[in-house]
Amino acid sequence: MARKGKKEASGAAKLNDADPISTLSKQLESHSGLEGVRNFCDHPIQDIDPILEEVVGVVVDLEWHINKPEGKINEMGLATFPMAQLRDCQTSSDFLRLLITAEVYHFRIVETCHMRNSGEDGFGVTFYGVERHSLFAPTRFVRQEMAINIFNRFLGGMKCEDGSVRPVIVIAHGWQQDRTQLKNEWDIKFQKDFSIVKTIDSITSLIIDAGILGKSDQSRKEDRWKFHELLTGFGIETTDLYLHNAGNDAVYELFIVFLVALFDKVYTPPILRPIALSANGMDPHCLPRFPSLRSQLRPATIGRLPSDFHIAELSPNEILAKFIEAKKSGPTSSWGYAKFCPHCEVSDDHEAEECEADKSLLECTLCRIAPGEVNEVFRATKNRVGHTAGRCVRQYSFIIPPMPSLPDWMTVRFSQANLAERLTPSRAVALNDSEVLSLLMCGKTPIDGLTDRDGVILGRQVINDEEAIIWGLEIQDDDDVATLPEVEQKTRLLEWWENKNP
Numbered sequence: 001m002a003r004k005g006k007k008e009a010s011g012a013a014k015l016n017d018a019d020p021i022s023t024l025s026k027q028l029e030s031h032s033g034l035e036g037v038r039n040f041c042d043h044p045i046q047d048i049d050p051i052l053e054e055v056v057g058v059v060v061d062l063e064w065h066i067n068k069p070e071g072k073i074n075e076m077g078l079a080t081f082p083m084a085q086l087r088d089c090q091t092s093s094d095f096l097r098l099l100i101t102a103e104v105y106h107f108r109i110v111e112t113c114h115m116r117n118s119g120e121d122g123f124g125v126t127f128y129g130v131e132r133h134s135l136f137a138p139t140r141f142v143r144q145e146m147a148i149n150i151f152n153r154f155l156g157g158m159k160c161e162d163g164s165v166r167p168v169i170v171i172a173h174g175w176q177q178d179r180t181q182l183k184n185e186w187d188i189k190f191q192k193d194f195s196i197v198k199t200i201d202s203i204t205s206l207i208i209d210a211g212i213l214g215k216s217d218q219s220r221k222e223d224r225w226k227f228h229e230l231l232t233g234f235g236i237e238t239t240d241l242y243l244h245n246a247g248n249d250a251v252y253e254l255f256i257v258f259l260v261a262l263f264d265k266v267y268t269p270p271i272l273r274p275i276a277l278s279a280n281g282m283d284p285h286c287l288p289r290f291p292s293l294r295s296q297l298r299p300a301t302i303g304r305l306p307s308d309f310h311i312a313e314l315s316p317n318e319i320l321a322k323f324i325e326a327k328k329s330g331p332t333s334s335w336g337y338a339k340f341c342p343h344c345e346v347s348d349d350h351e352a353e354e355c356e357a358d359k360s361l362l363e364c365t366l367c368r369i370a371p372g373e374v375n376e377v378f379r380a381t382k383n384r385v386g387h388t389a390g391r392c393v394r395q396y397s398f399i400i401p402p403m404p405s406l407p408d409w410m411t412v413r414f415s416q417a418n419l420a421e422r423l424t425p426s427r428a429v430a431l432n433d434s435e436v437l438s439l440l441m442c443g444k445t446p447i448d449g450l451t452d453r454d455g456v457i458l459g460r461q462v463i464n465d466e467e468a469i470i471w472g473l474e475i476q477d478d479d480d481v482a483t484l485p486e487v488e489q490k491t492r493l494l495e496w497w498e499n500k501n502p
Contacts, residue, residue, distance in 0.1 A: 059253050
């Protein structure tokens with residue numbers, strides 16, 4: 001969409017040509033996320049810069065390894081749409097067409113794609129295998145560096161038709177957690193090169209601000225509704241939707257954002273029902289898996305939900321099914337690979353589940369040498385075979401023995417060790433002598449392990465006691481040297497010795 005001309009509204013702040021993104025961001029600080037979204041739904045924000053017309057909504061969803069090693073990002077889902085297109089939805093019959101305009105992306109990270117979650121969430125929804133079922137976009141395998149570049153592009157590199165930077169509203173459910181993971185794992189610098197003008201930390205805030213739901217029960221020690229509750233609260237049956245797939249979840253978050261923004265348009269007339277909460281704060285409609293909680297209801301009209309979830313005679317799941325069908329014929333992203341096998345490290349040929357390689361030929365050297373009796377289970381054939389060291393997740397469960405204490409002569413005060421002994425580790429570090437450093441870490445002193453009793457190795461050179469005495473005699477009348485700090489004296493010794501032994 002072309003950027004609009006600078007129309008001056010009465011009292012509007014003038015656009016700072018040097019930094020229009022910063023200007024808009026500051027203007028939006030005094031407005032909620034709901035106001036930012038509904039600006040495009042017949043509720044315009046007054047006295048706002050017209051660059052807001054160019055804003056793009058970017059829904060971000062991350063999945064990461066919840067087992068050891070914890071926090072490794074293995075999926076990224078993105079859904080983007082020009083916010084101004086919300087104006088195109090005037091009736092419920094426009095809703096599906098609007099939804100289909102969104103662009104959806106699903107990425108699996110090559111370096112961590114073998115880190116697959118297992119188990120179920122609190123609603124019985126499985127984690128296992130869902131990464132293979134992206135419903136709204138073809139999965140692309142990308143390396144972490146490319147994933148970072150893609151992320152940066154969507155949050156700071158999109159352009160208007162005139163070449164100016166396009167502002168972005170980030171939408172997520174649990175953005176603070178995602179942001180922390182991105183900073184810790186990918187070293188994302190959020191204050192640099194991004195064009196974010198507003199962040200909606202969770203879609204719960206939109207729903208609460210719209211009066212559709214109240215705050216979740218504080219007895220749960222949480223300030224937002226669970227994602228599963230929000231979906232079922234809007235009549236979405238979650239069976240076979242493959243929740244916890246990053247691409248799918250990004251779409252479901254977008255779906256709810258559209259429902260909230262266009263609530264009075266898609267649910268017309270709005271036949272609303274009061275909400276009765278269960279003892280743990282959840283709407284009983286959201287608890288098909290927990291019928292026993294229905295006996296714990298307590299009345300509370302804290303919000304409103306539609307009694308009829310159909311939109312233009314389509315159920316929410318029917319709308320999603322049509323969205324899936326429409327995206328099947330859409331363009332395919334060219335980023336990364338269509339397939340990747342972490343067993344063979346081969347791209348665009350097959351995935352792990354299709355791999356015909358003999359896994360018994362793969363042996364993890366890390367598991368094979370896991371130290372001590374406590375790690376014997378990892379050395380067993382069934383655990384060390386079938387993967388390589390580069391893809392080993394069991395290593396993070398090894399019980400590592402404590403580091404051996406360093407030899408006394410390394411930790412003793414300088415005054416209690418002779419000069420040559422004190423020089424050994426510093427000399428080894430300076431020369432990057434891995435042989436000496438390795439022996440030091442193994443607890444062997446150079447005196448006992450590297451040379452005879454009369455010498456100390458320095459790299460692959462030796463200063464013995466006799467030479468140290470000679471040096472001392474040569475400089476004993478040099479007041480300048482005698483008054484130098486001990487570290488400087490050591491440096492002078494090395495210089496003297498190296499000149500003497502070229």
